[in-house]
Amino acid sequence: MSSSRGTFAHPYMANSTPAAVQQMLEEIGISDVEDLFVQIPGDHRLSRELKLEPALSSEYELRRHVSEILAKNASCADHLNFLGAGCWQHYVPALCDQIIARTEFATSVWGTAASDHGRNQAWFEFASQLGELVGMDFVGLPVYSWGCAAGSALRMASRMTSRSRVLVPRATDPERLSVIRGYCGAEAQAGSIEVVTFEHDPQTGQADVADLRAKLDADVAAVYLEVPSYLGVVEGQAELITAFAHEYGAQAVVGVDPISLGVLAPPSHYGADIVVGPTQPLGVHMNCGGGVGGFIATRDEESYARQFPTLQVSICDTIVPGERTFGMTLFEQSSYGSRENGRDWTGNSVYLWAIANAVYMSMMGPSGFLDIGTTILRRSHDAAQQLAKIQGVSVPWATGFFKEFVVNFDGTGKSVRQINEALLELGIFGGKDLTQEQPELGNSALYCVTEVHSPEDIDRLTDALRKVLA
Amino acid sequence: MTSQLRRYHAAVWDEPIVMELGAPGRRGLMVPYADPDPEAVRQTWELVPVSMRRQQPPALPELSEPEVQRHYLHLSQQTLGMMGINLFGTCTMKYNPPVSEALVGQEAVRDLHPYQDERTLQGALEVVHRLDLVLRELSGMDQFVFQPGGGADAAYLHACLTRAWHQDRGELSQRTEIITTAQAHPCNPATAAAAGFTVITLPLEDDGYPSLDALRSVLSRRTAALMINNPDDMGIYNPHIKEWVQAVHEVGGLCFYDHANFNGVMGRVRAAELGFDACMFMLHKTFGAPKAGGGPAVGAYGCTAELAPYLPGPLVRRDETGYHLEDGGPQAAGRVREFWGNVPQVVQAYTWTRSMGADGIKQAADLSVIANNYMEKRLLAIPGVTKAYPDLEAPRLEMTRYSLADLTEETGVTVVDIQNRVVDFGVDAFWLSHEPWVVPEPFTPEAGEMWSREDIDYWIDVLAHVCEEARTDPQLVKTAPHHQVVHQIDPSSLDDPDRWATTWRAHLRKPPSTPSDDSKDH
Numbered sequence: 004m005s006s007s008r009g010t011f012a013h014p015y016m017a018n019s020t021p022a023a024v025q026q027m028l029e030e031i032g033i034s035d036v037e038d039l040f041v042q043i044p045g046d047h048r049l050s051r052e053l054k055l056e057p058a059l060s061s062e063y064e065l066r067r068h069v070s071e072i073l074a075k076n077a078s079c080a081d082h083l084n085f086l087g088a089g090c091w092q093h094y095v096p097a098l099c100d101q102i103i104a105r106t107e108f109a110t111s112v113w114g115t116a117a118s119d120h121g122r123n124q125a126w127f128e129f130a131s132q133l134g135e136l137v138g139m140d141f142v143g144l145p146v147y148s149w150g151c152a153a154g155s156a157l158r159m160a161s162r163m164t165s166r167s168r169v170l171v172p173r174a175t176d177p178e179r180l181s182v183i184r185g186y187c188g189a190e191a192q193a194g195s196i197e198v199v200t201f202e203h204d205p206q207t208g209q210a211d212v213a214d215l216r217a218k219l220d221a222d223v224a225a226v227y228l229e230v231p232s233y234l235g236v237v238e239g240q241a242e243l244i245t246a247f248a249h250e251y252g253a254q255a256v257v258g259v260d261p262i263s264l265g266v267l268a269p270p271s272h273y274g275a276d277i278v279v280g281p282t283q284p285l286g287v288h289m290n291c292g293g294g295v296g297g298f299i300a301t302r303d304e305e306s307y308a309r310q311f312p313t314l315q316v317s318i319c320d321t322i323v324p325g326e327r328t329f330g331m332t333l334f335e336q337s338s339y340g341s342r343e344n345g346r347d348w349t350g351n352s353v354y355l356w357a358i359a360n361a362v363y364m365s366m367m368g369p370s371g372f373l374d375i376g377t378t379i380l381r382r383s384h385d386a387a388q389q390l391a392k393i394q395g396v397s398v399p400w401a402t403g404f405f406k407e408f409v410v411n412f413d414g415t416g417k418s419v420r421q422i423n424e425a426l427l428e429l430g431i432f433g434g435k436d437l438t439q440e441q442p443e444l445g446n447s448a449l450y451c452v453t454e455v456h457s458p459e460d461i462d463r464l465t466d467a468l469r470k471v472l473a
Numbered sequence: 474m475t476s477q478l479r480r481y482h483a484a485v486w487d488e489p490i491v492m493e494l495g496a497p498g499r500r501g502l503m504v505p506y507a508d509p510d511p512e513a514v515r516q517t518w519e520l521v522p523v524s525m526r527r528q529q530p531p532a533l534p535e536l537s538e539p540e541v542q543r544h545y546l547h548l549s550q551q552t553l554g555m556m557g558i559n560l561f562g563t564c565t566m567k568y569n570p571p572v573s574e575a576l577v578g579q580e581a582v583r584d585l586h587p588y589q590d591e592r593t594l595q596g597a598l599e600v601v602h603r604l605d606l607v608l609r610e611l612s613g614m615d616q617f618v619f620q621p622g623g624g625a626d627a628a629y630l631h632a633c634l635t636r637a638w639h640q641d642r643g644e645l646s647q648r649t650e651i652i653t654t655a656q657a658h659p660c661n662p663a664t665a666a667a668a669g670f671t672v673i674t675l676p677l678e679d680d681g682y683p684s685l686d687a688l689r690s691v692l693s694r695r696t697a698a699l700m701i702n703n704p705d706d707m708g709i710y711n712p713h714i715k716e717w718v719q720a721v722h723e724v725g726g727l728c729f730y731d732h733a734n735f736n737g738v739m740g741r742v743r744a745a746e747l748g749f750d751a752c753m754f755m756l757h758k759t760f761g762a763p764k765a766g767g768g769p770a771v772g773a774y775g776c777t778a779e780l781a782p783y784l785p786g787p788l789v790r791r792d793e794t795g796y797h798l799e800d801g802g803p804q805a806a807g808r809v810r811e812f813w814g815n816v817p818q819v820v821q822a823y824t825w826t827r828s829m830g831a832d833g834i835k836q837a838a839d840l841s842v843i844a845n846n847y848m849e850k851r852l853l854a855i856p857g858v859t860k861a862y863p864d865l866e867a868p869r870l871e872m873t874r875y876s877l878a879d880l881t882e883e884t885g886v887t888v889v890d891i892q893n894r895v896v897d898f899g900v901d902a903f904w905l906s907h908e909p910w911v912v913p914e915p916f917t918p919e920a921g922e923m924w925s926r927e928d929i930d931y932w933i934d935v936l937a938h939v940c941e942e943a944r945t946d947p948q949l950v951k952t953a954p955h956h957q958v959v960h961q962i963d964p965s966s967l968d969d970p971d972r973w974a975t976t977w978r979a980h981l982r983k984p985p986s987t988p989s990d991d992s993k994d995h
Contacts (some may be wrong), residue, residue, distance in 0.1 A: 017924065027843050027844065030851075036843060039870075042704070042869075047742050052831070058831075062570075102545045116959070182807065189637075289586050290585070318977075427593070
């Protein structure tokens with residue numbers, strides 16, 4: 004028998020005892036495990052033995068090893084953090100962590116409707132509650148990220164309209180925009196979607212509607228708008244923009260931050276056709292970017308529903324009258340049902356985060372969303388006001404934003420890089436440096452202020468900046 | 474050998490939808506107040522343009538915290554997951570060690586922002602880099618990235634890289650086709666099509682895979698890439714794979730190895746040695762990170778040094794000053810997702826590889842293949858069970874596909890009926906097959922290296938018992954489940970636009986199919 008190790012059974016492998024192997028080989032009727040691998044030709048085999056670091060066989064040593072590596076991180080728990088831009092620091096209730104730690108949820112795959120009933124219901128409750136926030140009735144299971152949701156939505160719009168151009172704000176998050184461009188395809192390929200960007204008004208930070216209008220025509224499949232924008236601005240002309248899109252027969256795709264929807268209007272109220280956005284703010288830790296997810300929601304109309312690339316959970320009947328369960332709607336049009344003839348593709352994405360999201364929305368209720376929206380509005384505006392009083396610092400769009408705002412340091416003679424370096428020494432992660440990616444904003448950074456920032460935290464930031472800029 | 478079958482019954486809480494619970498005014502979570510004074514609040518709302526202020530509160534439920542906890546705990550109790558025995562084929566059901574969960578639950582992982590100064594992320598960068606090196610060793614590839622959020626996303630990344638590669642050579646408008654097989658995971662053709670390519674799917678032939686001749690017949694200057702798994706999910710290994718890769722390279726195409734089924738061949742083959750340009754491992758399958766019901770997941774994508782310039786950033790590099798994040802180069806394909814990937818799953822996978830070591834990884838492969846072949850012997854002894862491609866004599870690898878068509882013909886009981894009945898014994902539904910089905914009434918268990926021999930025997934005993942029930946009491950099986958959270962689904966409304974409802978709001982609007990106690994809804 005060519006067993007490669009024989010001194011102890013591995014705790015994760017019940018059959019790793021020599022006796023178990025022996026028994027099974029006997030039942031199979033062979034004596035050498037290599038006989039089971041005859042399908043693999045000799046010249047396909049490894050050219051040499053695998054060289055990996057030795058196994059850490061005790062859990063203590065294993066845990067210590069990985070912990071010691073992770074201890075080299077500093078985090079937003081031990082530093083004061085003002086970074087946002089696609090991944091934001093909000094408070095995650097302990098109950099959210101507790102529920103998604105449940106082994107049943109953490110280990111499920113695809114059972115029957117009955118054996119998956121609890122999980123399917125949790126997903127249905129994610130979709131239902133998110134639908135309430137965004138004002139839409141048809142919500143799919145989540146996708147990998149906001150960028151992926153936006154890219155998918157633009158492809159949906161292109162299929163629905165049979166048009167191949169989309170209008171997107173130029174000052175969209177560069178990572179999100181990169182994903183969107185990828186989803187729209189390469190120019191040299193037939194069927195690709197052209198991404199044309201439109202400007203914002205440098206005075207207000209809101210969309211340059213004239214520029215948008217000039218670029219709209221009957222070849223445009225969709226106009227994409229974000230509320231708030233990447234730079235934090237709440238678009239005051241959203242209804243006008245969606246109306247323009249509709250005038251030309253284009254779809255209005257709106258990206259929103261769901262944490263804002265206790266104070267900001269649901270996009271269905273200002274003409275959105277397809278709503279997308281991030282799921283991470285709803286009860287999911289940042290996880291170094293590993294907490295991100297995206298949603299897609301529309302009206303409950305066939306023309307939209309039949310374009311979703313995702314699976315979606317529907318409440319339905321069982322064979323017993325009056326009993327309810329859940330199943331997957333429109334499976335056939337997914338890649339699982341129709342391979343390359345399905346809508347784009349789907350697969351494992353962030354289905355466990357959807358459960359954290361559901362728990363969060365249930366805990367918050369309407370009052371929670373109103374409170375958190377109000378707190379974030381107040382704190383972020385107060386912070387902006389305070390920073391603007393610092394010598395050399397200005398906030399170009401000091402009102403009408405949500406959670407994030409641009410801070411300009413041109414008057415300080417220091418670069419954002421230098422400033423953030425100095426802030427780091429004071430235990431502060433300064434806002435994201437926009438200098439390279441949005442050059443027309445000068446030496447600027449994107450500051451994110453949420454409900455986790457107390458007035459004392461803002462004072463500490465202000466004092467630190469004064470010190471750094473002195 | 475037949476063990477006593479458990480008198481399992483699922484928890485039945487008859488749990489209402491969360492929107493049906495609670496009472497007006499209840500709160501489940503308080504958040505910090507800026508200033509609760511009503512005048513201050515009014516002034517705050519004025520910061521939002523009038524047209525954009527929310528007028529009506531969202532109709533979310535109003536529950537106290539314990540009600541929320543109990544509700545979702547009830548839902549977890551009504552989910553089988555891996556609490557019983559789950560041999561779901563192609564998903565490689567293995568242990569998700571709590572030590573890994575504990576490690577990623579620390580603030581040092583969960584409270585990291587990806588844009589922190591990289592000097593503060595040295596731990597995370599080190600783990601990413603270490604796993605990169607492990608996967609390079611396991612595959613022979615030169616660089617891994619973890620940005621794709623699952624196996625399908627990694628297939629999509631390959632299609633995007635293929636696009637960038639050919640575009641760089643000025644050949645993208647000519648290179649319009651990606652080739653795959655009928656046994657490839659649906660995400661291979663689907664992502665290829667989504668990335669703008671035409672898909673050519675080669676059918677299986679008598680040996681269980683398409684022939685080299687069939688491949689050659691579709692190769693041309695239009696070939697952009699080959700996307701393929703090996704072995705497939707019937708446990709059949711294509712021994713001509715090296716010639717396949719050579720043939721595709723000869724016409725200028727790239728070859729992608731979908732290592733969905735790595736569990737049986739790890740320690741025995743390396744993708745690069747077979748000539749592949751890129752490969753994909755699933756950290757939430759082979760590498761012990763949890764399935765989570767469908768993610769968060771990672772499709773770790775690795776490629777040769779030649780392809781590496783086309784990888785989207787950021788890449789993790791190491792030098793004498795530490796670990797660094799590097800942007801993608803000028804030839805880089807666009808990102809497939811924001812940020813660097815699902816870092817917790819990378820940590821969990823790295824932890825798993827350190828627990829296993831090279832010996833453990835090879836042993837896991839051995840045990841998976843041994844256990845599968847052991848299963849096969851017992852399963853084929855059940856009357857009504859046959860093997861796909863029965864004339865292929867070589868032992869299958871870590872999975873075998875079976876057919877229950879003989880039983881169905883005899884009794885009218887289908888493989889879906891059988892799925893519905895095995896869950897009455899704490900055994901979760903086995904996997905059938907991807908669409909389209911290669912054999913009728915298919916099922917595909919995968920034993921893996923975690924489950925004990927008794928677990929495997931129990932699983933087989935349950936199946937044997939239910940097959941017997943199909944003969945003696947077919948109606949019992951056809952109307953199953955009977956010991957589960959709910960009875961059998963009636964799927965007739967799922968694809969009917971007048972009756973489907975993905976939200977509670979939609980459900981309330983639409984007429985119920987049968988009289989129910991929806992009268993207690995608002």
